[in-house]
Amino acid sequence: xxxxxxxxxxxxxxxxxxxxxxxxxxxxxxxxxxxxxxxxxxxxxxxxxxxxxxxxxxxxxxxxxxxxxxxxxxxxxxxxxxxxxxxxxxxxxxxxxxxxxxxxxxxxx
Amino acid sequence: xxxxxxxxxxxxxxxxxxxxxxxxxxxxxxxxxxxxxxxxxxxxxxxxxxxxxxxxxxxxxxxxxxxxxxxxxxxxxxxxxxxxxxxxxxxxxxxxxxxxxxxxxxxxxxxxxxx
Numbered sequence: 001x002x003x004x005x006x007x008x009x010x011x012x013x014x015x016x017x018x019x020x021x022x023x024x025x026x027x028x029x030x031x032x033x034x035x036x037x038x039x040x041x042x043x044x045x046x047x048x049x050x051x052x053x054x055x056x057x058x059x060x061x062x063x064x065x066x067x068x069x070x071x072x073x074x075x076x077x078x079x080x081x082x083x084x085x086x087x088x089x090x091x092x093x094x095x096x097x098x099x100x101x102x103x104x105x106x107x108x109x
Numbered sequence: 110x111x112x113x114x115x116x117x118x119x120x121x122x123x124x125x126x127x128x129x130x131x132x133x134x135x136x137x138x139x140x141x142x143x144x145x146x147x148x149x150x151x152x153x154x155x156x157x158x159x160x161x162x163x164x165x166x167x168x169x170x171x172x173x174x175x176x177x178x179x180x181x182x183x184x185x186x187x188x189x190x191x192x193x194x195x196x197x198x199x200x201x202x203x204x205x206x207x208x209x210x211x212x213x214x215x216x217x218x219x220x221x222x223x224x
Contacts, residue, residue, distance in 0.1 A: 032211055043202045043218040044153070049211075088152060095141060095206060097213060099152045 006100035019076040023089030115216035132203030138183040139205035
Protein backbone atom coordinates (compact mmCIF):
# COMPACT_ATOMS: atom_id res chain seq x y z
CA UNK A 1 0.00 0.00 0.00
CA UNK A 2 1.03 3.58 -0.52
CA UNK A 3 2.67 5.43 2.38
CA UNK A 4 0.62 8.17 3.95
CA UNK A 5 2.11 10.11 6.84
CA UNK A 6 0.30 12.25 9.36
CA UNK A 7 1.32 13.92 12.61
CA UNK A 8 -0.14 11.66 15.27
CA UNK A 9 -0.88 14.50 17.66
CA UNK A 10 -2.69 14.89 19.84
CA UNK A 11 -3.49 18.36 18.62
CA UNK A 12 -5.18 20.49 21.24
CA UNK A 13 -6.88 23.72 20.21
CA UNK A 14 -9.18 26.10 22.08
CA UNK A 15 -12.77 26.39 21.00
CA UNK A 16 -13.14 28.85 18.15
CA UNK A 17 -9.55 28.47 16.96
CA UNK A 18 -8.27 26.99 13.72
CA UNK A 19 -7.03 23.40 13.72
CA UNK A 20 -4.48 22.62 11.03
CA UNK A 21 -3.83 19.04 9.98
CA UNK A 22 -1.12 17.88 7.61
CA UNK A 23 -0.60 14.82 5.47
CA UNK A 24 2.13 13.75 3.06
CA UNK A 25 2.06 10.83 0.67
CA UNK A 26 4.69 8.87 -1.18
CA UNK A 27 3.04 7.88 -4.47
CA UNK A 28 3.19 10.64 -7.08
CA UNK A 29 0.57 8.80 -9.09
CA UNK A 30 -2.07 9.42 -6.41
CA UNK A 31 -5.06 11.20 -7.81
CA UNK A 32 -7.72 11.40 -5.13
CA UNK A 33 -7.35 12.67 -1.60
CA UNK A 34 -9.80 12.32 1.24
CA UNK A 35 -10.20 13.49 4.81
CA UNK A 36 -12.22 11.32 7.16
CA UNK A 37 -13.28 11.95 10.73
CA UNK A 38 -13.45 9.03 13.12
CA UNK A 39 -14.96 9.19 16.56
CA UNK A 40 -13.82 6.63 19.11
CA UNK A 41 -15.40 3.25 18.47
CA UNK A 42 -17.04 4.37 15.23
CA UNK A 43 -16.20 3.94 11.58
CA UNK A 44 -14.80 6.81 9.50
CA UNK A 45 -17.07 9.40 7.96
CA UNK A 46 -16.06 11.42 4.93
CA UNK A 47 -15.51 15.13 5.51
CA UNK A 48 -14.01 16.21 2.22
CA UNK A 49 -12.34 15.01 -0.91
CA UNK A 50 -10.07 16.94 -3.26
CA UNK A 51 -8.69 16.03 -6.66
CA UNK A 52 -7.07 19.22 -7.97
CA UNK A 53 -4.27 21.43 -6.71
CA UNK A 54 -5.41 24.35 -4.62
CA UNK A 55 -8.02 24.91 -1.98
CA UNK A 56 -11.48 23.47 -1.57
CA UNK A 57 -13.83 24.86 1.03
CA UNK A 58 -16.90 23.26 2.57
CA UNK A 59 -18.38 25.11 5.50
CA UNK A 60 -15.81 25.32 8.28
CA UNK A 61 -13.47 22.90 6.51
CA UNK A 62 -10.85 23.73 3.89
CA UNK A 63 -8.74 21.13 2.17
CA UNK A 64 -5.53 22.14 0.42
CA UNK A 65 -3.66 20.03 -2.09
CA UNK A 66 -0.17 20.48 -3.48
CA UNK A 67 0.70 17.58 -5.73
CA UNK A 68 4.21 18.86 -6.46
CA UNK A 69 5.00 18.72 -2.76
CA UNK A 70 2.88 15.59 -2.26
CA UNK A 71 1.08 17.35 0.54
CA UNK A 72 -2.53 17.69 1.55
CA UNK A 73 -3.90 19.56 4.54
CA UNK A 74 -7.15 20.19 6.32
CA UNK A 75 -8.09 23.36 8.15
CA UNK A 76 -10.95 23.39 10.61
CA UNK A 77 -12.12 26.92 11.33
CA UNK A 78 -14.07 27.95 14.42
CA UNK A 79 -13.31 24.60 16.04
CA UNK A 80 -16.07 23.16 18.19
CA UNK A 81 -15.89 20.53 20.95
CA UNK A 82 -17.81 18.23 18.61
CA UNK A 83 -14.84 18.36 16.25
CA UNK A 84 -12.80 16.39 18.80
CA UNK A 85 -11.99 13.19 16.95
CA UNK A 86 -9.27 11.45 14.98
CA UNK A 87 -8.84 12.75 11.45
CA UNK A 88 -7.65 10.31 8.83
CA UNK A 89 -6.02 11.30 5.59
CA UNK A 90 -6.57 8.82 2.75
CA UNK A 91 -5.01 8.70 -0.68
CA UNK A 92 -6.04 6.82 -3.79
CA UNK A 93 -4.42 6.29 -7.15
CA UNK A 94 -6.83 3.68 -8.38
CA UNK A 95 -9.82 2.51 -6.43
CA UNK A 96 -8.04 1.53 -3.22
CA UNK A 97 -7.62 3.85 -0.26
CA UNK A 98 -4.42 4.07 1.75
CA UNK A 99 -4.90 5.64 5.14
CA UNK A 100 -2.58 7.57 7.36
CA UNK A 101 -2.39 6.75 11.04
CA UNK A 102 -4.60 9.71 11.90
CA UNK A 103 -4.26 12.88 13.94
CA UNK A 104 -6.22 13.13 17.16
CA UNK A 105 -7.73 16.54 17.71
CA UNK A 106 -9.05 17.79 21.02
CA UNK A 107 -11.01 21.03 21.12
CA UNK A 108 -10.94 22.61 24.56
CA UNK A 109 -14.10 24.41 25.64
CA UNK B 110 -26.31 9.60 0.86
CA UNK B 111 -25.44 5.97 0.32
CA UNK B 112 -25.90 3.69 3.30
CA UNK B 113 -23.86 0.63 4.17
CA UNK B 114 -24.83 -1.64 7.03
CA UNK B 115 -22.86 -4.29 8.88
CA UNK B 116 -24.06 -7.13 10.99
CA UNK B 117 -23.38 -7.91 13.73
CA UNK B 118 -22.12 -4.68 15.29
CA UNK B 119 -20.21 -6.65 17.87
CA UNK B 120 -19.47 -10.30 18.50
CA UNK B 121 -17.69 -12.26 21.20
CA UNK B 122 -16.61 -15.79 20.42
CA UNK B 123 -14.43 -18.55 21.74
CA UNK B 124 -11.03 -19.30 20.29
CA UNK B 125 -11.25 -21.76 17.41
CA UNK B 126 -14.73 -20.84 16.26
CA UNK B 127 -15.65 -19.10 13.02
CA UNK B 128 -17.41 -15.79 12.76
CA UNK B 129 -19.28 -14.36 9.78
CA UNK B 130 -19.71 -10.63 9.26
CA UNK B 131 -22.16 -9.26 6.71
CA UNK B 132 -21.83 -6.01 4.80
CA UNK B 133 -24.78 -4.68 2.83
CA UNK B 134 -25.24 -1.67 0.60
CA UNK B 135 -28.81 -0.59 1.27
CA UNK B 136 -29.63 1.88 -1.47
CA UNK B 137 -27.09 1.35 -4.22
CA UNK B 138 -25.37 -1.40 -6.10
CA UNK B 139 -21.87 -1.98 -4.83
CA UNK B 140 -19.65 -3.16 -7.62
CA UNK B 141 -16.69 -3.26 -5.27
CA UNK B 142 -16.54 -3.87 -1.55
CA UNK B 143 -13.55 -3.47 0.70
CA UNK B 144 -12.73 -5.04 4.05
CA UNK B 145 -10.55 -3.23 6.55
CA UNK B 146 -9.22 -4.09 9.95
CA UNK B 147 -8.35 -1.56 12.63
CA UNK B 148 -6.45 -2.36 15.79
CA UNK B 149 -6.64 0.05 18.77
CA UNK B 150 -4.83 3.35 18.20
CA UNK B 151 -3.96 2.32 14.65
CA UNK B 152 -5.29 3.26 11.26
CA UNK B 153 -7.42 1.25 8.91
CA UNK B 154 -5.56 -1.46 7.04
CA UNK B 155 -7.06 -2.81 3.86
CA UNK B 156 -7.44 -6.57 4.03
CA UNK B 157 -9.07 -7.38 0.71
CA UNK B 158 -11.06 -6.07 -2.20
CA UNK B 159 -13.97 -7.96 -3.65
CA UNK B 160 -15.90 -7.49 -6.85
CA UNK B 161 -19.31 -9.01 -7.31
CA UNK B 162 -19.14 -12.49 -8.72
CA UNK B 163 -15.37 -12.85 -8.62
CA UNK B 164 -12.74 -13.92 -6.14
CA UNK B 165 -11.47 -11.41 -3.62
CA UNK B 166 -8.04 -9.87 -3.97
CA UNK B 167 -6.13 -10.00 -0.71
CA UNK B 168 -3.48 -7.57 0.45
CA UNK B 169 -0.02 -8.83 1.20
CA UNK B 170 0.17 -10.60 4.53
CA UNK B 171 -3.55 -11.36 4.79
CA UNK B 172 -4.31 -15.08 4.84
CA UNK B 173 -7.03 -15.82 2.31
CA UNK B 174 -7.81 -19.20 3.88
CA UNK B 175 -8.38 -17.59 7.25
CA UNK B 176 -10.40 -14.60 6.08
CA UNK B 177 -12.95 -15.90 3.61
CA UNK B 178 -14.70 -13.27 1.56
CA UNK B 179 -17.79 -13.83 -0.54
CA UNK B 180 -19.38 -11.14 -2.70
CA UNK B 181 -22.36 -13.02 -4.02
CA UNK B 182 -24.51 -10.09 -5.05
CA UNK B 183 -24.26 -6.38 -5.77
CA UNK B 184 -25.54 -5.57 -2.30
CA UNK B 185 -23.93 -8.17 -0.05
CA UNK B 186 -20.42 -9.20 0.90
CA UNK B 187 -19.47 -11.44 3.79
CA UNK B 188 -16.23 -11.88 5.70
CA UNK B 189 -15.76 -15.11 7.61
CA UNK B 190 -12.97 -15.27 10.16
CA UNK B 191 -12.21 -18.96 10.39
CA UNK B 192 -10.74 -20.57 13.50
CA UNK B 193 -10.55 -17.22 15.22
CA UNK B 194 -7.85 -16.58 17.80
CA UNK B 195 -7.41 -13.74 20.31
CA UNK B 196 -5.01 -11.94 17.96
CA UNK B 197 -7.88 -11.64 15.46
CA UNK B 198 -9.74 -9.43 17.91
CA UNK B 199 -10.16 -6.14 16.10
CA UNK B 200 -12.58 -3.67 14.57
CA UNK B 201 -13.61 -4.89 11.12
CA UNK B 202 -15.02 -2.29 8.77
CA UNK B 203 -16.39 -2.75 5.29
CA UNK B 204 -16.87 -0.14 2.62
CA UNK B 205 -18.66 -0.17 -0.68
CA UNK B 206 -18.18 1.64 -3.95
CA UNK B 207 -20.76 2.04 -6.65
CA UNK B 208 -20.38 2.23 -10.41
CA UNK B 209 -20.17 5.97 -10.76
CA UNK B 210 -18.28 7.52 -7.87
CA UNK B 211 -14.78 7.00 -6.53
CA UNK B 212 -16.15 7.49 -3.06
CA UNK B 213 -16.22 4.61 -0.64
CA UNK B 214 -19.11 4.46 1.79
CA UNK B 215 -18.22 2.89 5.10
CA UNK B 216 -20.26 0.55 7.22
CA UNK B 217 -20.50 1.13 10.98
CA UNK B 218 -17.98 -1.60 11.76
CA UNK B 219 -18.01 -4.88 13.69
CA UNK B 220 -16.12 -5.24 16.93
CA UNK B 221 -14.80 -8.81 17.21
CA UNK B 222 -13.51 -10.12 20.51
CA UNK B 223 -12.05 -13.62 20.60
CA UNK B 224 -11.68 -15.10 24.05
